[in-house]
Amino acid sequence: MTSMCEATTRVVPGAAIIELSGEVDGSAAAVLTDAYQRAVTGDSDALGTVVLGFAAVDYINSTGIALIVSVLARARAERRKVVACGLSPHYREIFDITRLSDFIELFPDLDHAVSQLTGPAA
Amino acid sequence: MTQVARPKPRRLDAFTLPSEPGNERLALSRVAESLADVGLAPPRLERLKTAVAEATMNAIEHGNGNRAEIPVEVEVTQSGDDITVAISDQGGKEHTDTGAGEEPDLLKKLDGAQSPRGWGLFLIRNMVDAMDVTTDGQRHTIWLIMHTGGAAHDEHV
Numbered sequence: 689m690t691s692m693c694e695a696t697t698r699v700v701p702g703a704a705i706i707e708l709s710g711e712v713d714g715s716a717a718a719v720l721t722d723a724y725q726r727a728v729t730g731d732s733d734a735l736g737t738v739v740l741g742f743a744a745v746d747y748i749n750s751t752g753i754a755l756i757v758s759v760l761a762r763a764r765a766e767r768r769k770v771v772a773c774g775l776s777p778h779y780r781e782i783f784d785i786t787r788l789s790d791f792i793e794l795f796p797d798l799d800h801a802v803s804q805l806t807g808p809a810a
Numbered sequence: 811m812t813q814v815a816r817p818k819p820r821r822l823d824a825f826t827l828p829s830e831p832g833n834e835r836l837a838l839s840r841v842a843e844s845l846a847d848v849g850l851a852p853p854r855l856e857r858l859k860t861a862v863a864e865a866t867m868n869a870i871e872h873g874n875g876n877r878a879e880i881p882v883e884v885e886v887t888q889s890g891d892d893i894t895v896a897i898s899d900q901g902g903k904e905h906t907d908t909g910a911g912e913e914p915d916l917l918k919k920l921d922g923a924q925s926p927r928g929w930g931l932f933l934i935r936n937m938v939d940a941m942d943v944t945t946d947g948q949r950h951t952i953w954l955i956m957h958t959g960g961a962a963h964d965e966h967v
Contacts, residue, residue, distance in 0.1 A: 714831070747835065750864055750929035757919050757926040764920060778856040785936045786929065787916045 691715040693745075695723035703737040703805045704728050705798070709744035712752035720755050724762065738763050739801050740792070743774030753786055760791055769793075773801040819889040822848070826881035827866070829874035829899070834866035837884055841895055844886045848893060849958050858895070858956045861937040864930045865897045865952045873899025873950050891959040902948040 693716035694709045704727035712720070727738060740756070742748075748756075763770045773795040775783060783789040795801035823844035827833045838859040845855060866882055874880040883898040914932050918924040934941060940955040 711835075747863075749834070749860075749867065750933055751867075751927065753929045753933075754926040757916065761920045761922070761926070776856075778853065778860070781853075781857075782860070782933065785933070786914070791916070791920070 691719050693719045695719050697723050697727040699727070700802055701806055703739050703802065705739040705741060705802070707741035707744070707798070711747040711749075712742075712745055712755065713747065713749045714751035714755075716752060717755055720759060724759055728766070728768070737769040737771060737805055739798070739805070740770065740772045741774050741798050741801075742772060742776075742779065743797065745774075745779075748779055748782070753782070753788070756788065756792075760788070764791075771795060771801055771805070773798050819887040819894070822886040822888055824883075824885040826883050827870075828878040829870040829876055829880050829882055830878045831867075831870060831876060833870060833882070834863040837866040837882070837897070838863045841884065841886055845893060848888055850893065850956065854956060857937040858893070858954065861934045861941075861954050862895055862897070864934050864937075865895075865954060868930055868952070869897050869899035869901070869950075873901030875901075888958075891957050893956045893958060895954040895956075896951050897954070898949055898951040900948045901950040903945055903950075 692711040693713070696707045698705050706720075706723045706727050708720070708723075724738065728736075738759070740759070760770050770791070771793045772783070774797055775794060780789070780794060783792065783794060795804065823840065825840060827836055841862045842855060842859055845858070850858065862884075866884070869882040870876060874882060880900050885896045887894045887896075911928060912924065914928050915924055919926050934952070934954070938954045939957050942953040944951050944953070
């Protein structure tokens with residue numbers, strides 16, 4: 689299946705950022721896995737944080753939720769924190785219902801997430 | 811005894827889709843179009859769209875086995891304050907997603923004690939005001955019900 693999901697990655701001090709766009713569904717598995725690998729490979733801080741950016745995501749389904757669970761499980765195994773930003777109110781609600789928000793701190797946007805993670809001096 | 815007249819359901823749309831992965835997006839778009847004028851608050855429309863997408867995915871995958879030649883049937887009706895979306899496949903009693911499985915538990919999933927998947931019916935149940943599943947021969951239908959009226963419904967979930 690052709691993926692309608694794209695991901696860009698970059699690293700800031702203490703955090704690896706994965707910005708997703710399009711659709712997070714079953715077809716996004718390879719995109720998300722590759723993005724995670726790229727992001728954490730470039731993160732010099734082995735105990736860093738992974739930021740998942742959803743501002744440009746317009747659809748997440750149950751299989752996409754499963755992919756996010758897998759990313760979270762891997763990050764926890766590697767002792768990394770995962771935060772998310774840019775979720776619409778609807779998907780924020782789904783993160784609450786599934787309890788993902790118990791394990792993934794949610795920020796309204798990337799600026800808030802990064803400033804919180806890197807501190808006011810960044 | 812006084813009889814209360816119940817309005818006859820009004821069909822807003824009815825259509826079929828080939829059972830191909832990804833077609834749930836077509837279902838949710840078309841259902842949303844059909845509900846443009848019924849007064850469903852935007853957050854509740856988003857919930858219904860998610861439920862429609864998940865139910866259609868289940869019909870495509872678990873009901874019709876991703877066989878494109880077997881259609882998924884979708885019907886949208888309105889009866890008073892109730893919007894009903896009926897999504898049917900040909901999975902019959904052999905439907906492989908009956909909801910009889912274990913409730914998804916995120917902690918178990920993170921610990922590897924449960925598959926990361928299995929959120930579909932859980933999401934559906936939490937997105938709509940009511941749901942039902944019926945089987946008539948091979949025809950398996952999930953009924954999604956959403957009320958249009960009242961701010962109180964926005965407090966749901």
